[in-house]
Amino acid sequence: MFCHLGLSWLLRTYTGLMATATQQGACNIPNRTIFEGDNLDVMRGINDACIDLIYLDPPFNSNAEYAAPVGSAAAGAAFKDTWTWDDVKAEEHGLIADVMPGLYKVIDAAGAAHGKGMMAYLIMMSSRMIEMKRVLKESGTVYLHCDDTASHYLKTLMDAVFGTANFRNEIVWHYKTFHGQVRRYFARKHDTLLMYTKGDSWTFNQQFEEDNTHTVDFRRWRDYLEEGRYIRARNMPSHDSRFVRYLRRWIRENKREPRPNDVVYEVRGQALDSVWDIKAIDPKDTIQKTGYPTQKPLELLERIIRASSNPGDVVLDPFCGCATTCIAAERLDRQWIGIDLSPLAVKLVEQRAREQLGLMGGIQSKHRTDIPRRTDLGKLPPKHTHKQTLYGMQLGNCKGCQIHFEYRNLTVDRVVPESRGGTDHIENLQLLCGSCNSIKGARPMAYLLDQLRIRGILA
Numbered sequence: 001m002f003c004h005l006g007l008s009w010l011l012r013t014y015t016g017l018m019a020t021a022t023q024q025g026a027c028n029i030p031n032r033t034i035f036e037g038d039n040l041d042v043m044r045g046i047n048d049a050c051i052d053l054i055y056l057d058p059p060f061n062s063n064a065e066y067a068a069p070v071g072s073a074a075a076g077a078a079f080k081d082t083w084t085w086d087d088v089k090a091e092e093h094g095l096i097a098d099v100m101p102g103l104y105k106v107i108d109a110a111g112a113a114h115g116k117g118m119m120a121y122l123i124m125m126s127s128r129m130i131e132m133k134r135v136l137k138e139s140g141t142v143y144l145h146c147d148d149t150a151s152h153y154l155k156t157l158m159d160a161v162f163g164t165a166n167f168r169n170e171i172v173w174h175y176k177t178f179h180g181q182v183r184r185y186f187a188r189k190h191d192t193l194l195m196y197t198k199g200d201s202w203t204f205n206q207q208f209e210e211d212n213t214h215t216v217d218f219r220r221w222r223d224y225l226e227e228g229r230y231i232r233a234r235n236m237p238s239h240d241s242r243f244v245r246y247l248r249r250w251i252r253e254n255k256r257e258p259r260p261n262d263v264v265y266e267v268r269g270q271a272l273d274s275v276w277d278i279k280a281i282d283p284k285d286t287i288q289k290t291g292y293p294t295q296k297p298l299e300l301l302e303r304i305i306r307a308s309s310n311p312g313d314v315v316l317d318p319f320c321g322c323a324t325t326c327i328a329a330e331r332l333d334r335q336w337i338g339i340d341l342s343p344l345a346v347k348l349v350e351q352r353a354r355e356q357l358g359l360m361g362g363i364q365s366k367h368r369t370d371i372p373r374r375t376d377l378g379k380l381p382p383k384h385t386h387k388q389t390l391y392g393m394q395l396g397n398c399k400g401c402q403i404h405f406e407y408r409n410l411t412v413d414r415v416v417p418e419s420r421g422g423t424d425h426i427e428n429l430q431l432l433c434g435s436c437n438s439i440k441g442a443r444p445m446a447y448l449l450d451q452l453r454i455r456g457i458l459a
Helices: 007-013 039-044 090-099 101-114 116-135 151-162 216-224 241-254 298-308 324-331 344-356 383-393 434-440 445-454
Strands: 033-036 051-056 064-067 078-081 136-146 167-174 190-197 230-232 263-266 275-277 314-317 335-340 366-368 410-414 429-433
Touching (some): 039 116, 051 116, 051 298, 090 101, 101 151, 116 136, 136 151, 136 298, 151 167, 151 190, 241 263, 324 335, 324 344, 383 410, 383 429, 410 434, 429 434, 434 445
Parallel strands (some): 033 335, 033 366, 051 136, 167 275, 314 335
Antiparallel strands (some): 064 078, 136 190, 167 190
8 A cells, every 4th residue: 555655744834934836726737637656746746725626535444355346447456455554654653743743643542542553544644634735725625535434533634634613514425235134233325525625715516406396496386487497587476475585686686677588596406415315336337337446426426526616627536546536527527637556547537538428539638657846836946055044944953863063064855855746945855964864865754763763863
């Protein structure tokens, strides 16, 4: 799975030394791009505050193994959703403790209650949550898809990263599938979607049920409806005091009296609440089903995208799997970016575009295996030009061993190496002594600190 994640990059995010963006809100990733690789590294290369909507359906720490059937479109897709302490560096936990004590306490409590496997899983998730918050616009929204295995822990992580005030909904996706004879507990037939915003002003388009026949308005104005839902000015219940309020609002909004063909009011179904009854993919559905082990239905993703974005907005799925989010975004005229460890995501999005969108040439998605370079930091000076500033910030101490050195004995080093998306911005730079620099090499800072503790140099 995700090994040696290296949370040292958190130091650059929470030191208060934020970059001045030269292209605030401009995304440096072209539409229809799928990255094959570790989503943490890729997200580090995405500009600040340029994504409108993030949906992620990550591993659930379910202690299960998943594989697509041989012969299916997703054949070859497999992963083991089991986490051990070997999947992350112990030092990464300590780095979270240094920069985000709230997260540390959550992960530590989870470890006490649920073991080191859960701790490892939550470290993996928290690192990505923080980077997702950085790339999300102030008006943006994130939906985290999970189940009852770790949803309670994930919510506390999201509270720590995005803030409890920015929690908006816990959505229950209820699906009915065959569950056999469950005798000792209720059949588990729902997942959870945790909805958070980055700020206090966000995009939200209210969604309604398709069926409006059971509403009060339908029963009240049935004889005035055209096409089962529209009341036009040529046939209005003008005597009805309830309708007159809608008529007056229409006049205020349009600054004129309605013409005969104008739709004055649409009788919609009930506004959707936080329990969604959406069918899981039918195993016999030869059109939508790819065979991918954890595939979600298009209807689910389309509802999320309609509610929390507008046409032209940028949608990111950092665990895009069989590319359902990408296809749903394409259908709804949104821009999209997908990231997945498997090259199958590229194959599936092109195949599904042909078969489900009717695009005979498929989608000419951009398949990338590199780490993108941020364009919102301006022209960066060589890293050595920051040496004096860094010396003052660190009080002359090596960032690794914490020993004081003369100016000439310290070297400028990247906290996150360039190979993992690190830049030469001052927020990603530090001073190391010769010995620490030699031990660290081109590895993340977590490696150095771990080695210094093993050698007894750090407590």
